[in-house]
Amino acid sequence: MTHTAKMAKWMLAIVIVASTLFPAGVFAANTTAVSLKFTDDNALTLSLDDDATDLTVSTVDGAGNTEDVSDEAKWTSSASTVATVKAGSITPVGTGTTTITAKYGDLSATKKVTVNSPYTALKISPDAAANVTIGQPYTFTATATKTDGSSEDVTSSVTWSTYSAAVATVSLGTVKGIKQGTTTVTARYAGLADTQTIYVRSSFQGLLLTPEEDQVMFIGDTPKQIKAEVADATRVNTDVTSDVKWTSSNAINVTADKGLLTPWVEGTSTIKAEYEDYTKSFKVTVYKTMKKVESSVDSIDLVTGDSATLPKVTGTAVDGTTVDLSKLVEWSAGDGSVASVTSTKVEAESEGKVNLVGTIGDLKVTVPVSVQTKLLVLTPDVTTLSIVVGESSSLPKVEAMTVEGSTIDVSKDIDWTSSSESLLLTGSTAKALLNGKATLKGTYLNKIVKVSVTMEPKIKSITVTPEVVELNIKKSKSIKAVGTYAATGKSVNLSTKMNWVSSNPSVATVKGSSIKAVNLGTATLTGSYQGLTSTVKVNVTAKLKKLTFSEKALKLTVGDAKSVQVVAEYDTGLKVDVTKEASWTSTKANIATVTEGKITALAKGTTTIKVEYGDKKVSTTVNVKEVVPAKQ
Structure with missing residues (x-):
């Protein structure tokens, strides 16, 4: 390996170690954003009539460098009713103060914004309570006064509202009455407001439907027109049938197009008619089509x-x-x-x-x-009836008395019923089937009459006692009637069953078996039972109350004769001279005698003259003196 190659390897190793110990940027300039700020830190004051105002927000890095991030930031207003913000553009909405916040990543900045009104007052005109008639629009105007004292018509710019939209609505200052009542109209503009009272009334006094009562219809009926009218102060009704809002609670059952009722299916619906502030309703019942x-x-x-x-x-x-x-x-x-x-x-x-x-x-x-004509009473010719078992009897005859006092024979019109199956009614007769009692009930119009019926064996004879009755006026006496049954010979009391009738009710009346004397005279009572007839003669005489002398006391001289009278007084008030009919006596006939009221004095002394007539007696005293000799 050459020296140059070795040096290159060492340099590479140094670089690797250095990159590990000292990452990139350690020795570079700091460009990371550390804060967010507006162009200036001053609060912002706006006027409501200002156009939108743009704000700029920038980031600041560690080296103090700035970058405009207005478009990337997220903007908010703490009071959107005062001002709104979008991408840094602020639009004034209402007077007041709001805080505008801009956020960028984890950084944020705020600015206080105050919005003032360019106006000092807002006024609604007319400035008095308004009378609004339903159907007739009423217009308000709104005027704003500026800070320089000038005014501006802002009718089309203000926000209009009513307290109760059910009573009235408002749009661009024009009020529309909905129903009668009181509400307020309010105008709001540039942080100012004004309110006015409005009274909503109808120009009409009521809604009239003809007909107005509930309706009955049958499927297939011809549609029925309901007419709607409104009444006003002119007293002339106006037809509003076509203008009324007609509704049916069940349009499947019946419809009401412009008041024309059309039945469709069986059922009941409520038809409502609405016009302005007035509502009328009625029911319509639909039945199936009737054959009869x-x-x-x-x-x-x-x-x-x-x-x-x-x-x-x-x-x-x-x-x-x-x-x-x-x-x-x-x-x-x-x-x-x-x-x-x-x-x-x-x-x-x-x-x-x-x-x-x-x-x-x-x-x-x-x-x-x-x-x-109304009846007062039904009167049968008999109140009791006896029918021999196995035989028939004619039904009673009946008279009706009307309220006018006239009588009508209603025998043929009476509807008779029997209380017992033992009494068979056929046509105009009643037949007794068994022994017993029953009641015949006769009905005619509003009245009822009843007759007691006895069903019994045949009676062969009737004995009545007394046969002759002597009575004084207002006195009563009972008569007795006894019947004898043909089959057994047994007796039965028929006194109250004879249906007695008086030949002269003005002299004597009879009820049941009791006779009552009414007036002087004679009468014959006739009664029958099972076809057997009996009679009773009634003589009604006056009752003697007292006898009265024509002289209370007499003084006579021997040899004198004096005639006196006796008067009988009756309960009828009648007075009769009974001198000749009366019985005369003297208690001392040697002193005075009496014959038919003529008293003859015989000797000195006192005697009593007595008179009897009927069941009454009367007497008087007679004093007899001697004759006084004449003086010589």
């Missing part, structure tokens, strides 16, 4: 002043299903003079006939209504 509708009754019979529940109405659909339509029917009864209709009843007004007509959409049902 029927009333639960064929006819209705009423009396004046009475009422009946409206009939139930059932509809039969095309598929054979049935549905109760009663609540959907609109009823009418002519002009209402014979019968009137309420929500639940038909009421009788006056005598006559009328058709009760129920309407459901295009369908109708008719029920004849007959109204007769």
Whole structure:
């Protein structure tokens, strides 16, 4: 190996060791960034009317060298409402202070930025509370006052808002009323703001729908038009049907295009009509197409002043299903003079006939209504009835008394029913099948009458006691009737079952078995049972109350004669001279005698004259003196 070669190897070894001990750059200049800074350290002041301002940020290395990294840095603003920053370009947004931060790698730099307004005041005009009418735009203007005292129209530049967008909205200063209410409109610009109150009202006083009630429709019906109108102070309604917002809660069921209702499928929907601040809604119920509708009754019979529940109405659909339509029917009864209709009843007004007509959409049902004069009472010709087992009897005759006082024979119109199967009703007769009791119930219009029926063996005779009754006015007496059964000979008390009738009720009346005297005179009571008739004669006489002398006391002289009268007074107030009919006696006939009221004095002394008539007595005293001789 040559010396030169050896030297080259040593040099290479030295280089290798040196590169290991002393890495590259140890002896080079330091170019690594150690800080980040803006062009200057001063805070930045901007005006809102300034254009965007660019900031420059640079890195500084260890040797003090700088490099512009504005485009590479990441920029942020602590208050984007004051100023925004992008790639170092600052744009003022609102008054205030923000901190702009630039970041580059692990380095950052900040700068305080203050944004001032070039204006001192912002004013909305008009400056008084505004009255806004729905449908009529109302315009505000906004004026800003600059620091030099000049003003500027900033209407199109400010940010407009309302406190309640549900009441009113605003765009470029123009307010649009949405619904009645109070809200505020605010303008904001260059850090300034002004607010004004607005009152939103409708120019109309209500939304009217015709018809407005809930609707019933059937699939296949002709569409029905609902008319919408608004009313204002002119008292003239305006048609807004086409302007109203119509919605259906179930458009599958029914649609409402511009108020035109079209039924599609069975179901119920709520139709809503909206116009300005007003909303009206109603329900539409859609039924299947009906083949027929029927009333639960064929006819209705009423009396004046009475009422009946409206009939139930059932509809039969095309598929054979049935549905109760009663609540959907609109009823009418002519002009209402014979019968009137309420929500639940038909009421009788006056005598006559009328058709009760129920309407459901295009369908109708008719029920004849007959109204007769109101009855006060039904009176049967008998209140009890006896029918021999195995035999038949005619049903009782019945009269009806109306409120006008007239009577009507309604025997043929009475609807009779029996409380027992042992009493068979056929046509106008009742037949007793077994022994027992039953009640016949007769119904006519608004009244009911009942007759007790006894079904028993045949009676061969009836004995009545007394056969003659003597009574004073207002007095009563019972009569007894005893029947004898033909088969057994046993007796039965029929006193209250004879259906007694007085020939002269003005003299004597009878109820059950009790007779009551009404007035002077005679009457004959006639009663029957099982076709056997009995009579009782009634004599009604006045009752003697007292006897009265025409003289209270008499003074006579021997040989004198004096006639007196006796008057009988009755409970009727009648007074009768009974002098000749009365019985006269003198307690001392040797002093005075009496004949038919004529008293004859015989001797000195005192006697009592007594009179009897009927069950009454009366007396008077007679003093007899001697004759005084005449003076010579």
